Structure formats: structure tokens, C-alpha cells
Amino acid sequence: MRIEKHPVLNFEEKKKIIFFFENQEMTGYEGDTIGAALYDNGITTLSYSGRAHEPMGIYCAIGNCSSCIMRVNGVPNVKVCIEPLKEGDRVERQNGKGDIL
């Protein structure tokens, strides 16, 4: 959900970006991080923890904590809270550690 009215900040309407979450088409906006675009679309479970496989989402939002790592265009362990969204990105939930080989 986007903030529409704010007493201090102005959020201008930006160019739309089409991307895919688990093969489902979604809309984000230029300047979004992947995490912000997913949250705007109501997707808050971004990964599952390594041992207990519990749902995890954004915790720190500045690239410190690795709670939000996802598979982006086939590349695992991308911190989506700081990763800029690009046209056509294919984003998938990650379960535990990503395979790099």
C-alpha cells in the first residue's frame, strides 16, 4: 500500500514497471526497491528461514540483516530491500540458503 497524503513528503507518480513474482505479473514503479514493490502488492513473505522454514519479510530495510533474501532472475541471496526494481524482473521466494552451483 502506498502513502498518498503526507504532511511533510510528496510522493510523485512515477513510471510503471512490470515484473513477475512467482510467475505472476505485478506492477511496481520506477525508483522502487523490489521489496517495496512486493509489499505494495501485498506480498510480505519473501523467504523461509533456513532451519525451521518459517516465513520472513523485511526487517531492517537497509541491507544489514538478510531477512529479505530472494531469488532474482535466477540469482539467489539478493537483498530485495535495497535492490532496485527493473522492468521484467523475475522474483521468487527463497527457502533457506540459495544454491549457487
Added chain:
Amino acid sequence: MKHVDILIVGGGPAGMAAAITASKYGKTVMLVERDGHLGGQLVKQTHMFFGSEKQQASVRGFDIAKGMVEEIEAIDHIEILKKTTIVGMFEDGVVMAQQREGYFKIKPQAIIVATGAYEKSLAFKGNTLPGVYGAGAVQTLMNLQGIKPGQEVVMVGAGNIGLIVSYQLMQAGVKVNAIVDAAPSIGGYVVHAAKVRRMGVPIYTRYTVKQALGESKVSGAILCQLDDHYQEIEGTEVEVDCDILCVSVGLSPLSELLWQLSCDMTFVGVLGGYVPRVDERNETSVAGVFVAGDVSGIEEASSAMVEGYLTGLHVNEYLGVKEEGLSSLIEEYEEDLRALRSGPVGDKIRQGIAQAKR
């Protein structure tokens, strides 16, 4: 291998300030920032700052950042490297940097580490559920990315960050159901607490969070009362609705690079954890490695900036610069820092800094 006079790690308030003064007498400066933009956490601070006019009181945090970025970009012997992470610092003074394309080495004459801090967390059941955030995270989501993180929040921690972020959540249209703090009294400034109370937000001291409820995301929280020894009192549990549980229990210095370099470190609770032992010039036990800002002890952005300005000048002195006016400028910033840390509010900080002296 890239050669530079002064390498600054971190483009937040301390690092930016350090870059400005470090470059003042012609030394080449490389300012490295892991994020895609300079400004650190200033860019999401929508509130006006306190302090004196010189420290830009009454200016909003993001406007302070904007002004500093413009100043830095106009100085041509500062090289700015964004989306670049320093991943290694070695005994021979070589520093390893990482970009998406790969790694490269840097050989500076002196280094200022200004990596800032990270948010502490709390151990409670359900603390990894989506909807549990650090307080800084909801600030980033709201004030930088324009995303409303939910409808109703419980804030854990009534320090300045907890109080300010609660107010900012209300500005974004989120209802603040409660602010709780384990301590017997509110840690933040009275003005901030009064502001949220006036808007009808209850603040409960001697309370903490016991559990975050919900299957795939937060749907509520169980709070409970604490005794004089911060132990949970059985039977005092209350369930509160919320879809955001914000943890604002302080910050710790982000000091991995200093550990890697085997800097002499010491635990100072009031400064947020392990901090480097420094001399009066902010130089660590490793020659030529200086620190500025929260990495040397948690304070706030105003003192981080002054510390940055000051350390940039100290490094010039360390590198043998003997310009007229350098020492009087240093004295001026030292006086500013003393003023910021004066009075009863600065008591703990002054004690902490004394403990970390080498």
C-alpha cells in the same frame, strides 16, 4: 590498485562531513558507500533537528543530507564510489572493495571508518514473522519508499527513535496502539513523548513484548509486565491487536572492519556495545585508521557530523598538513562537540567516551 590519500568508509552524516574537511587542503579523498546514494540514515529523517544553528537545528534530516551531498559533489578531488562495499582491511594497509562487477584493491595513506550502526533486536517468540521490523526499517519504507507498512502498530521502546518513529507512523496514516518500554521511565526526550501522548497514544513503562502472534504475518502481540529486575511477571499478559510490531531497542556500532584489522576494542554499554579505543584525535590502536560517528559509540546525527568534520581535519594533521588555521579550526569543532555533549543529557555519553579512551 587504486591509490588515494584518505579513504572514507561510509557515506552517512559522519562520512560525508569527514569528506568535506578531509579534502579541504588538497588531499585526495575516496568516499565509499555501499548503498546507491549518499546520506546514510539522514535521508529518511523527516523531522527537524535539535541543537544550535551551526548544527542546522530546525532543518529536516533529509534536507541536511541534500546540502551535504551537493557540497561534496562540487569538490573535484573527492571520488565518490556508490554501490561499493569495503569487505576487507589488511595489515599491510591494503583495502578490498567489492562492486557487482567484482573486487578491487585500494591503498590509502589514512582511513576513516564511518560505517555507522545497526539496530539491535529482541528475543521473543515470533520475532522473525513478517510485520516485525526494526524502527528504522519502517522509517525507510515510509519516508524513502512511500510504502505504508500496515494499519496498526505496537512500538517496543520509548527512546527517541521509538517516539519519533511512532509520530512518523501517524503521519503516514498508521494507528499507534501502544508504545511499551522495559525501563521504569521513558528514555526519550520529554518533548517527543508529550507530542505522541497528546495524540492519544498510551506509553506503558515496565512492559515488554512476549510474543508476536500470527501464522504468515503479524496479527497481534502479547505484552507483559516486568519486575524491578526486568523479569516477566506471570499473569500480566495482555493481547494487543497490530499488524506491525516495531522493535526500537537501541543501536550497536557496525564495527566488523575494525575487528578485522585487530583494532583494540572495548565494551562500553552506554555507547551501544563494543567500540574501538581511540585517542583524542579519534585514531584507533592501528596507526592511520581513524573513526567517526556511531561506529565509535552511538550518539545522534548532529554529533556524528561534528565528529566527522573534526576527524577529517585530524587526518590532515596526521598526514603532515601544516596549513594556517588548521589547528584553530580543530579547536572550534572540538568546542562544538563539547557543547553537544554538555549538560545532564550528555552525562552517560561523556562517561562512555572516557572509558573508550586509549
